[in-house]
Amino acid sequence: MSSPAASPLLPVFARSELAFERGEGCWLVTTDGDRYLDFAAGVAVNALGHSHPHLVAALTEQAQKLWHVSNLYRIPEGERLAQRLVDASFADVVFFCNSGAEALEASIKLARKHFHANGQPERYRLITFEGAFHGRTLATIAAGGQAKYLEGFGPKVEGFDQVPFGDLAAVEAAIGPETAGVLIEPLQGEGGVRLVPPAFMRSLRELCDRHGLLLVVDEVQSGVGRTGHLFAHEISGVTPDVMAVAKGIGGGFPLGACLATRDAADGMTAGVHGSTFGGNPLAMAVGNAVLDVVLEPGFLDHARRMGLLLKQRLAGVVDAHRSIVTEVRGEGLLTGLRCAIPNGDVAAAFRAEGLLTVGAGDNVVRLLPPLIVTEAEIGEAIAKIERALDRIKRDMGLALARGAAE
Numbered sequence: 536m537s538s539p540a541a542s543p544l545l546p547v548f549a550r551s552e553l554a555f556e557r558g559e560g561c562w563l564v565t566t567d568g569d570r571y572l573d574f575a576a577g578v579a580v581n582a583l584g585h586s587h588p589h590l591v592a593a594l595t596e597q598a599q600k601l602w603h604v605s606n607l608y609r610i611p612e613g614e615r616l617a618q619r620l621v622d623a624s625f626a627d628v629v630f631f632c633n634s635g636a637e638a639l640e641a642s643i644k645l646a647r648k649h650f651h652a653n654g655q656p657e658r659y660r661l662i663t664f665e666g667a668f669h670g671r672t673l674a675t676i677a678a679g680g681q682a683k684y685l686e687g688f689g690p691k692v693e694g695f696d697q698v699p700f701g702d703l704a705a706v707e708a709a710i711g712p713e714t715a716g717v718l719i720e721p722l723q724g725e726g727g728v729r730l731v732p733p734a735f736m737r738s739l740r741e742l743c744d745r746h747g748l749l750l751v752v753d754e755v756q757s758g759v760g761r762t763g764h765l766f767a768h769e770i771s772g773v774t775p776d777v778m779a780v781a782k783g784i785g786g787g788f789p790l791g792a793c794l795a796t797r798d799a800a801d802g803m804t805a806g807v808h809g810s811t812f813g814g815n816p817l818a819m820a821v822g823n824a825v826l827d828v829v830l831e832p833g834f835l836d837h838a839r840r841m842g843l844l845l846k847q848r849l850a851g852v853v854d855a856h857r858s859i860v861t862e863v864r865g866e867g868l869l870t871g872l873r874c875a876i877p878n879g880d881v882a883a884a885f886r887a888e889g890l891l892t893v894g895a896g897d898n899v900v901r902l903l904p905p906l907i908v909t910e911a912e913i914g915e916a917i918a919k920i921e922r923a924l925d926r927i928k929r930d931m932g933l934a935l936a937r938g939a940a941e
């Protein structure tokens with residue numbers, strides 16, 4: 536492999552040296568034949584693991600018929616997927632795109648256009664939360680509000696008012712004559728696996744109703760079974776008006792969607808928004824195949840059960856290794872370990888034991904196994920985690936001893 540300095544890739548990612556050749560379920564195999572237990576799942580994307588036979592069959596079958604026609608024509612597989620998403624959620628209508636950021640862009644535009652279409656064009660601002668992550672386009676970095684993603688990219692897109700996580704009084708104070716709604720991840724992923732308390736979600740809904748605002752949820756990471764519920768907002772019993780979905784819904788095929796009530800979407804008429812690739816037959820075939828599995832009776836129960844087991848086992852790990860990991864967070868299979876030493880060091884130690892995880896904000900390591908993970912695989916992951924933490928402790932002890940000897 537060429538050295539990073541000579542790479543033709545734009546160096547925007549800090550990549551590990553690992554390169555994988557194939558995957559089977561929760562396992563990834565490198566080009567050298569080493570096997571890794573994948574608790575990163577492509578950052579919560581491979582909901583059904585790798586090479587799931589039903590997804591492989593759906594994609595290959597569609598690939599032999601038709602790949603792309605554009606949205607100039609009807610796409611029956613897309614109409615079917617939209618209807619199934621509508622039947623399974625609060626929504627009445629669906630817009631398909633190719634990524635999470637695009638699903639957010641569509642959600643933001645839809646919210647603004649709703650007020651424009653209803654005689655209140657001045658209402659275009661969305662209230663967002665500290666620690667949020669909504670994508671990397673110009674509008675979504677403005678919505679996320681993180682300085683490290685905004686810096687150097689010119690004026691921030693107007694129209695986002697950020698308040699502290701979980702601060703209801705601050706939300707209320709931020710509501711003004713230009714406010715269109717509230718945009719929130721029911722469970723912050725990149726921000727450090729922080730669940731929004733269900734009572735807070737319900738208060739947001741009440742505030743939105745009282746002020747005639749739209750509640751927009753970003754379920755790009757938390758949706759499609761990740762929390763053991765089809766969508767994370769269901770945990771609070773709150774019904775949003777608009778929802779962005781991506782990651783897990785394509786099982787690894789690029790697919791995003793914006794779901795909305797007919798009322799919220801009333802400004803979105805022919806020509807006001809679009810996408811060339813969005814809803815293409817390959818993506819629709821895979822999306823339908825993902826839903827075939829996720830909506831099967833018992834599937835979400837399994838994810839919920841495995842999530843509970845993982846959390847219990849991780850709580851035991853925290854008890855035994857408090858000097859390195861201090862807290863278990865999350866819901867279902869969107870879990871995190873808060874670290875007392877740099878989270879990158881912990882993830883690297885896990886990787887050295889053959890376990891893949893992902894970093895997150897607030898010094899957290901995320902564990903995001905495929906939703907098909909088994910009890911035995913969770914046991915293997917815990918064994919690897921124990922070994923990694925023991926090694927870190929040993930190395931820290933050695934370093935201390937060396938320091939004392941000097």
Ligand SMILES: *Cc1c(COP(=O)(O)O)cnc(C)c1O
Nearest residue numbers: 634635636668669670724755756
């Ligand atoms: C990953 C993510 C996005 C952005 O998705 P992309 O597909 O990378 O554009 C947006 N919101 C949340 C909550 C995410 O986790």
